[in-house]
């Protein structure tokens with residue numbers, strides 16, 4: 001189904017983000033996760049595109065498998081990193097030929113070991129250029145774009161970052177999926193600013209449950225996501241007790257999602273880090289359990 005058809009009147013779009021694993025064991029684990037989470041009938045599952053790593057070629061394969069084996073809609077992430085315009089078109093052609101018709105169009109982060117994004121020879125510099133390219137050559141495709149409630153870490157200013165978001169949507173973006181955040185007020189402010197700029201597509205908040213504090217602290221640090229002091233001190237207090245961290249993280253995530261839903265968000269984009277446990281517990285607590293398992 002096209003991204004633009006997944007939100008709107010009476011529809012709540014739950015989406016689940018995964019990444020291509022590196023080992024055969026982890027691949028089997030992901031298959032199990034996908035089977036388990038598929039019962040929640042997500043609007044789509046998206047698969048990331050590595051920043052130049054060995055799993056790059058796997059994104060289309062996973063999307064294709066998700067669609068063919070689980071009957072779910074898949075969205076393939078794709079970035080400008082290291083590709084000429086012709087290579088970008090070739091990859092998009094492959095995705096299209098394999099039935100993957102929704103793309104998360106991103107600029108991408110610099111590959112490991114590099115600090116600045118460098119435009120590839122004959123390539124594109126911004127996600128807005130990739131959105132325009134997709135829209136020109138594959139107008140039938142659905143296009144998701146990234147949004148940053150706490151401003152993109154390399155943005156010159158918040159104002160320019162918001163104008164950039166508008167450009168991505170004006171060039172053909174069908175929906176915005178945000179970076180993870182733990183302070184909902186940042187999202188609400190962002191949503192309001194985007195609306196006032198005329199960004200009239202669904203803006204879907206990204207939620208990453210805290211399952212292991214050290215890992216999330218690192219990820220949040222890279223993204224510039226604030227971790228509320230009270231939450232951080234609760235997590236610090238249980239130190240290396242991972243089970244206790246998980247419980248604190250899950251309770252926080254459920255409350256965070258409840259508050260977002262109460263504010264009328266069009267959906268939630270759940271970063272599950274290829275695991276099903278946290279997702280299960282959060283979705284059940286939110287009353288999103290599939291009908292046959294309720295009660």
Ligand SMILES: Cc1cc2nc3c(=O)[nH]c(=O)nc-3n(C[C@H](O)[C@H](O)[C@H](O)COP(=O)(O)OP(=O)(O)OC[C@H]3O[C@@H](n4cnc5c(N)ncnc54)[C@H](O)[C@@H]3O)c2cc1C
Pocket residue numbers: 047048049050051077078079104105106107108109125126127128145146147152153154155156160161162164168177178179180206
């Ligand atoms: C939902 C989501 C999914 C993601 N999936 C992946 C993934 O699969 N693989 C991956 O490698 N990364 C992924 N990322 C991370 C993303 O690639 C990085 O955040 C990257 O640094 C920016 O990508 P972007 O598409 O937002 O870039 P852009 O929208 O191009 O923005 C990048 C920076 O340039 C600025 N900018 C944009 N246009 C202009 C302009 N015309 N003039 C001046 N400044 C401009 C912006 O303000 C911003 O600071 C994801 C992020 C999110 C939120």
